Amino acid sequence: MDALEVVKPGLLTTVQDLGRIGCQKYGVPSSGAMDQTALRAANLLVGNEEGAAGLEATGEGPALRALADSVIAIVGPDMEPLIDGRPVECGAATEIRSGQLLDLGRARRGLRAYLAVDGGIDVPLMLGSRSTCLPAAFGGFQGRALRRGDILAVGAVGTRPVGIKGRRLPQGWLSPLGEALTLRVTLGPQDDRFTPEGIRTFLTGTYRLMPEMDRMGVRLQGPPILHRSGADVISDSIPLGAIQVPADGQPIILLADRQTTGGYAKIAVVLREDVYRLAQATPGQVVRFRQMSVEEAQASLRRYEAKIQALPQTWQSGGAHPSYILQLKDRSYRVSVKGGEGTYRVSVQEQAGRKPEGGEET
Amino acid sequence: MSRDSRIGVRFIDAGESCLVVELGDRIDVALNLQVRALCLAVERAGLAGVQEAVPTYRSLAIYYDPLRIGRGALKENIDALLCLTLDQVEHGSRVVEIPTVYGGECGPDLEFVARHTGLSEDEVIRLHTEPLYHVYMLGFTGGFPYLGGLSERLSVPRLHTPRLKVPAGSIGIAGTQTGVYPLESPGGWRIIGRTSLCLFDPSRQIPTPILPGDTVRFVQSPQRESQEATTEARH
Numbered sequence: 001m002d003a004l005e006v007v008k009p010g011l012l013t014t015v016q017d018l019g020r021i022g023c024q025k026y027g028v029p030s031s032g033a034m035d036q037t038a039l040r041a042a043n044l045l046v047g048n049e050e051g052a053a054g055l056e057a058t059g060e061g062p063a064l065r066a067l068a069d070s071v072i073a074i075v076g077p078d079m080e081p082l083i084d085g086r087p088v089e090c091g092a093a094t095e096i097r098s099g100q101l102l103d104l105g106r107a108r109r110g111l112r113a114y115l116a117v118d119g120g121i122d123v124p125l126m127l128g129s130r131s132t133c134l135p136a137a138f139g140g141f142q143g144r145a146l147r148r149g150d151i152l153a154v155g156a157v158g159t160r161p162v163g164i165k166g167r168r169l170p171q172g173w174l175s176p177l178g179e180a181l182t183l184r185v186t187l188g189p190q191d192d193r194f195t196p197e198g199i200r201t202f203l204t205g206t207y208r209l210m211p212e213m214d215r216m217g218v219r220l221q222g223p224p225i226l227h228r229s230g231a232d233v234i235s236d237s238i239p240l241g242a243i244q245v246p247a248d249g250q251p252i253i254l255l256a257d258r259q260t261t262g263g264y265a266k267i268a269v270v271l272r273e274d275v276y277r278l279a280q281a282t283p284g285q286v287v288r289f290r291q292m293s294v295e296e297a298q299a300s301l302r303r304y305e306a307k308i309q310a311l312p313q314t315w316q317s318g319g320a321h322p323s324y325i326l327q328l329k330d331r332s333y334r335v336s337v338k339g340g341e342g343t344y345r346v347s348v349q350e351q352a353g354r355k356p357e358g359g360e361e362t
Numbered sequence: 363m364s365r366d367s368r369i370g371v372r373f374i375d376a377g378e379s380c381l382v383v384e385l386g387d388r389i390d391v392a393l394n395l396q397v398r399a400l401c402l403a404v405e406r407a408g409l410a411g412v413q414e415a416v417p418t419y420r421s422l423a424i425y426y427d428p429l430r431i432g433r434g435a436l437k438e439n440i441d442a443l444l445c446l447t448l449d450q451v452e453h454g455s456r457v458v459e460i461p462t463v464y465g466g467e468c469g470p471d472l473e474f475v476a477r478h479t480g481l482s483e484d485e486v487i488r489l490h491t492e493p494l495y496h497v498y499m500l501g502f503t504g505g506f507p508y509l510g511g512l513s514e515r516l517s518v519p520r521l522h523t524p525r526l527k528v529p530a531g532s533i534g535i536a537g538t539q540t541g542v543y544p545l546e547s548p549g550g551w552r553i554i555g556r557t558s559l560c561l562f563d564p565s566r567q568i569p570t571p572i573l574p575g576d577t578v579r580f581v582q583s584p585q586r587e588s589q590e591a592t593t594e595a596r597h
Contacts (some may be wrong), residue, residue, distance in 0.1 A: 022414045024425075025401070026570050027500040027544075126564050136504035136545055138564040189376040234389060235501065235508070237416040237423030239380040261418055261501030261508075269377030297378035298428040305429060 002067045003117055003154040006146045007101065010062035015121050015140035015152075017053040020129035024237065024260045031131040031139065031256050034215060034279035035112050036272075037308070038075040038174070042116035044311050045073035045093045045167050052120030052155070053130035055146075057113045061104025062146060064115075066096045070154070071118040071164060077110020077177060077280055092168035110177045110280040119154035134215060135257050167315050175277050180206075180286045183253075183278060185243065185268035186297050190233055193265040194245070198226035202267055203291055207251065211283040215257040218278070220287060224249025227265060235263040241270035241278075243289075253278065271297050273304045368444055373437055379428055383440055384421040385448075391496050391510065397422050398575040399447040400440075409439055417574050418499045419508070456576045457494065460542065460557045461583045462533055464490075468556035471521075475535065475552055478518050487582055489513040490554065495540065495578040505544040505562040505570035509578060512540045524550035531557045533580065544570070555580075 006013075016039065019032025033039040033056055040050040055062070061079065073093050074081050081088045082103045088094050090113075096102060104113055123130050123141050132140025141150060191199060207222035231247040238244070242254045244264040253270060254262075255278075268289065270278065281287070292300070333348050374382040383400065386393045401417040404424060411431030416423040426436055464487045465472040476483045495509040512535060520536045525548060528534070532543045534551025543549055544561035563569055572578060 021425075023569070024414060024416045024423075025500065025574065026568070027502055027505045028564070028569065029503055127567075127569060133503075133564075136562065136564065186375060186377055189374045189382050234387065234419045235499075236382070236418040236421050237376075237380075239376045239423070239425070241377060257503075259502045260416065261499065266376070269380070271378060294375045294378055294433065298433070301378050302429060 001119075001122075001154055001157075002151050003070055003119070004102075004152040005065040005067055006062055006148055006150040006152070007065050008063035008103075009146045009148055009150075010057050010104065011060040012058040013062045013146040014056050014132040014134070014144075015053050015123050015130060015146075016056045016132060017130045018051040019131055019256065020127050020133070020139070023127045027260050028127060029133055029135060029216075029257045029260060030240065031129065031133045031215075033112075033114060033131075034256050035076065035114065035276045037276045038112070039114045039116070040308055041091070041169060041173070041311065042073045042075040042114045043120070044308075045075070045091070045169070046071045046116045046118045047093075047164050048116055048118065048120050050308070052116065053123065053140075054117065054121060055115040055152075057104050057115065059111060060106045061113055061115075063101060063103040064152075066098055066100045066102065067151070068098050068154075070096050070157075072096050072102065073116045073167075074104065074113055075116075075169070075174070076113030077107040079107045079110075079113055080105045081113075089168065091174070093164050093166070095165060109282075111282055112279050117154050119157040122153040122155040133257065135259070163315070169311075170314055173311075177280055180288065181277065181281055182288045182290050183274045184271045184292050184297065184300070185289050186271070186292055186294050187268050188266075189236075189269075190265040191267050193228055193231075193233065194267055195226045195228055198228075198249075199267070201225050202251070203289055205288075207287045207289075209281055209283050209285045209287060213283060215255060217252050217254045217258055218281075220251045220253070222250070225251065225267065231264050233263055233265050235261045238262050238266070239269055241272065241275040242266045243268045243270065255279070271300060273300065368441075368448065371444060373440070375433075376423065379426055381424045381426065381433065381436055381440070382421050383424065383444075386420045389419050389498070389510065391498075393420050394496070394498050395575065396448055399450065400443060401574075403443045403447045404440070407439065407443060409436070412436070418501070456573070458572050458576050458578050459581045460533075460559055460578060462491075462555040462557050462580045463583045463585060464555040466585060469533070469554040471534075471552035472554045475516065475518050475554055479515060481515065486516065486554065489516055490535075490540070491580045491582055493579075495580075497572055497574055497576045497578055499574050500570060500572070503545070503547070504564075505572070507541055507561075507570075507572050507578065509540050512538055514538065516540075518552050520550040521552065524548050525553075528553060529556065531559065531561065533557060558583075 016033040019030040043050045043052045074090050126139040137143040201223050202225045205223040207220035210219040212219045225245050243251045244266050246264045372384040376382050397417045401415045404415045411427045413425045493511045495511040498508045528549035530546045532553045533555040534553050536551040
């Protein structure tokens with residue numbers, strides 16, 4: 001079903017899902033959303049599978065005409081999207097009517113905004129993914145960034161859960177976009193190619209993001225990281241977030257559309273969760289690196305995944321529904337209302353750390 | 363297997379969800395065939411939580427979901443597969459022929475290569491079509507084959523300034539390497555010819571006609587096909 005017409009394409013807007021798995025051995029980049037935290041959250045807000053395809057807007061977002069009634073969510077940087085000139089809340093499920101104009105606006109802080117549409121953007125699966133692979137010009141919408149006049153379809157829309165309209169991300173759920181960014185890393189696979197001093201420089205220095213940044217990677221500038229004997233290794237696989245250091249000692253962090261293999265020594269790999277935070281950084285921003293063990297990194301990944309998996313439950317348990325604090329004598333109660341379309345569920349819970357008392361009425 | 367086969371094997375973490383199994387530290391066909399054998403064994407084993415395996419010259423990168431398979435369990439499984447595979451490597455049986463138009467518009471640097479090496483253009487073509495090249499791995503962006511076996515007599519320096527656009531199908535040499543550009547891209551290798559063979563088609567389940575472990579041979583096509591090759595490469 002046709003859902004959106006591109007009225008203004010924005011700076012670089014592409015269709016992305018969670019990436020292409022299993023094709024790096026053919027030299028095919030994994031691609032996928034640069035900030036997967038934001039895409040997954042946007043999908044969950046509109047009731048999609050978290051890996052459905054959405055739009056990734058860069059800096060200046062697109063303007064899109066709705067061709068059907070739908071539910072959308074925008075998650076990402078600090079921006080001011082509009083529907084027919086009226087402000088739209090970011091990080092919340094929003095209804096859009098056929099004929100209305102959605103303008104994502106410009107990112108004031110941060111870089112990449114994600115638009116999820118109920119049903120997911122429907123483009124052909126290529127090598128198992130709907131992501132646009134810009135370096136090899138395939139996947140997504142005709143293997144390229146969106147242009148004016150493109151018509152995007154959405155997939156089949158399931159039964160919409162009750163109360164989807166009120167869904168919003170809990171306050172502070174997204175990491176704040178600070179001035180300085182600390183990226184957690186695990187050393188390796190080729191940290192043994194650097195001098196102890198080189199490793200120390202890397203872990204204590206401050207690096208600045210250079211303007212050369214795109215979906216393939218970002219260059220950083222700072223104190224040079226010293227190799228033991230040359231920067232070249234026998235070319236091998238480059239994981240997402242790998243930090244390679246060429247002969248000039250200036251690190252490059254490789255991202256979603258990176259080449260699959262490379263021959264510069266890789267000093268460390270950024271934790272996946274922090275790669276997604278890096279996707280929101282802009283040129284000039286200061287970056288520091290903090291070392292973690294692989295065990296710590298995996299424990300952190302477990303917490304991160306749990307946080308995302310818990311997101312839909314915050315809506316089911318009333319977190320995103322209207323609730324009121326009711327004071328009666330010296331006691332306070334949280335009263336929340338769930339449901340809609342004629343049936344409401346009112347629940348009353350006593351506050352102040354005691355076990356919930358009271359009951360529910362339907 | 364003998365325990366000796368595993369001497370020199372290193373497990374290296376490359377982040378929280380990638381384990382690199384390094385079988386050695388040199389470019390060598392026998393070592394590379396071991397990497398390929400291990401890759402096939404890992405894929406056949408279908409371990410839950412293992413997402414993909416990427417074979418390169420001398421190591422296999424195994425991407426996994428640490429929430430589904432622990433690093434310790436993964437290492438144990440790989441160790442068991444190493445016992446089975448290291449002593450039983452097979453050469454890839456496939457030979458892929460690459461029809462190539464040398465020189466002219468298709469190979470603008472053939473003349474330079476001849477001059478630099480002191481050979482005639484025909485000798486350059488003969489030395490390039492003679493060997494069977496081993497495909498060590500595919501990489502870069504979209505099926506670039508890393509080939510081994512170029513005649514040392516064809517060793518030439520890269521271009522000082524890379525070309526901004528090298529047409530798809532271009533065959534280049536640089537240093538001791540030769541390769542084919544599957545897609546139009548920038549490039550600094552000396553271009554001596556071009557093939558009409560499509561080296562990357564993402565609409566196919568296996569997007570590349572050449573796979574790691576294959577053997578490749580360049581076969582000279584008559585010049586008159588040059589127009590067809592050009593047209594096809596442009597589409």
